[in-house]
Amino acid sequence: MAEIPRYARQTILPEVGREGQARLAEATVAVMGCGALGSVAATILARSGVGHLRLIDRDVVELHNLQRQVLYNEDDAARGVPKAAAAAERLQAVNGSIEVLPFVADVDHRNIEDLLVGCDVVVDAVDNFESRYLLNDAAVKHGIPWVYGGVIGVGGVSMPILPGDGPCFRCLFPSDPGPGAVETCDTAGILSTIVHIVSAFQATEALKLAMGRRDEVRRELLEIDAWSGESVLLRIHRREDCPVCVGRRFEHLEGERGSSATHMCGRDAVQIRPKTPAKLDLPDLAERLKAVGSVNCHPMLVRLEVEGYQLSIFADGRAIVHGAGDETVARAIYARYVGL
Amino acid sequence: MAVEIRIPAALRRFTGGARRVEVAAGTLAEVLAGVFGQHPDLRGRMLTAEGGLRADARVFIAGDEPEQGLATAVGDGAEVTILPPIAGA
Numbered sequence: 001m002a003e004i005p006r007y008a009r010q011t012i013l014p015e016v017g018r019e020g021q022a023r024l025a026e027a028t029v030a031v032m033g034c035g036a037l038g039s040v041a042a043t044i045l046a047r048s049g050v051g052h053l054r055l056i057d058r059d060v061v062e063l064h065n066l067q068r069q070v071l072y073n074e075d076d077a078a079r080g081v082p083k084a085a086a087a088a089e090r091l092q093a094v095n096g097s098i099e100v101l102p103f104v105a106d107v108d109h110r111n112i113e114d115l116l117v118g119c120d121v122v123v124d125a126v127d128n129f130e131s132r133y134l135l136n137d138a139a140v141k142h143g144i145p146w147v148y149g150g151v152i153g154v155g156g157v158s159m160p161i162l163p164g165d166g167p168c169f170r171c172l173f174p175s176d177p178g179p180g181a182v183e184t185c186d187t188a189g190i191l192s193t194i195v196h197i198v199s200a201f202q203a204t205e206a207l208k209l210a211m212g213r214r215d216e217v218r219r220e221l222l223e224i225d226a227w228s229g230e231s232v233l234l235r236i237h238r239r240e241d242c243p244v245c246v247g248r249r250f251e252h253l254e255g256e257r258g259s260s261a262t263h264m265c266g267r268d269a270v271q272i273r274p275k276t277p278a279k280l281d282l283p284d285l286a287e288r289l290k291a292v293g294s295v296n297c298h299p300m301l302v303r304l305e306v307e308g309y310q311l312s313i314f315a316d317g318r319a320i321v322h323g324a325g326d327e328t329v330a331r332a333i334y335a336r337y338v339g340l
Numbered sequence: 341m342a343v344e345i346r347i348p349a350a351l352r353r354f355t356g357g358a359r360r361v362e363v364a365a366g367t368l369a370e371v372l373a374g375v376f377g378q379h380p381d382l383r384g385r386m387l388t389a390e391g392g393l394r395a396d397a398r399v400f401i402a403g404d405e406p407e408q409g410l411a412t413a414v415g416d417g418a419e420v421t422i423l424p425p426i427a428g429a
Contacts, residue, residue, distance in 0.1 A: 033429050127428060150429070152349065174394030182426070190428060223423060234400045234403055235421065
């Protein structure tokens with residue numbers, strides 16, 4: 001008896017068909033961030049038969065990731081393997097007919113264009129706004145569609161961004177909330193189910209784009225609450241004064257915005273400094289951080305001890321991460337607990 | 341006029357867990373004033389020190405952007421949605 005073809009249940013769908021499946025096999029999709037959202041999206045895309053997957057992440061697997069980051073296991077956490085490498089290995093085993101390339105990289109304005117060159121679509125699964133503004137700059141500059149996804153607590157959002165055709169991310173949020181202004185999953189918590197919900201919506205739009213079904217892409221922002229089951233679609237308009245998609249000024253890509261990380265000579269510490277000084281509410285930040293570690297709030301700074309690191313966080317957003325000998329690690333810790 | 345405001349999960353720590361807030365108001369500014377009256381901690385998350393809407397806080401009436409900012413009229417029974425920036429992954 002002849003074996004049922006691998007994608008039979010998908011190709012019989014009128015939304016996909018044989019032609020859509022063939023387009024998927026030719027497509028290149030980058031998943032930027034291989035944490036919670038990235039694990040789910042990459043799994044869906046690999047199993048659906050996206051021919052070329054790029055998995056990009058700077059982090060290593062830790063035990064507290066396993067609650068929601070479905071590609072990893074206890075052995076990965078014990079060995080502290082890079083997420084991009086573990087994810088690629090696992091997904092290559094799931095689908096040997098596609099190409100899965102890992103990029104263990106801290107994405108910044110110097111490398112993002114190389115990482116995304118030739119992509120048909122990018123799935124945003126990063127954990128901070130700085131990286132999203134950078135992705136938006138690169139995507140608009142090169143005309144690459146991408147799908148925003150964000151989750152916190154029991155809720156989340158997703159929205160496809162089609163450069164040159166509707167609003168970009170800077171139209172949605174014209175101003176960077178700045179360091180320490182928004183909660184992170186590490187300080188506010190995250191329910192694993194909202195990760196799957198938002199990521200599944202992101203992957204759906206990414207599949208449409210990879211199949212060339214741009215006309216069928218959802219244009220609204222979807223806001224959804226996993227706990228209540230409520231959702232709403234919000235219409236976002238292009239801003240006539242948008243510096244990115246209208247003005248084509250790419251401040252993040254030029255390295256004029258964002259933050260810098262500098263290893264402090266002779267010390268096991270890295271300084272993170274936002275290029276635009278923030279105005280942190282230190283008592284509020286201290287209150288949030290009490291959920292994750294030992295916190296001391298002084299008039300000039302908040303000191304946090306967590307995961308064996310000591311962070312000294314100042315009101316202008318500058319922080320010194322003690323115990324992080326590596327700039328990439330320090331940036332990841334900062335994004336995780338202070339937020340970028 | 342009765343207006344219902346949806347509070348997304350990310351902002352519920354400012355509303356004591358409340359998912360919806362009902363106020364009587366005619367404009368978006370009055371809607372927000374009513375919400376902040378009930379939940380004062382939300383004010384700093386939504387407004388600048390000068391009283392304008394923060395650029396990283398979005399408000400929608402019946403799923404669309406208000407055409408005249410805080411002066412936009414809000415119809416009876418309309419649903420107002422607040423959207424904060426959500427960074428997590």
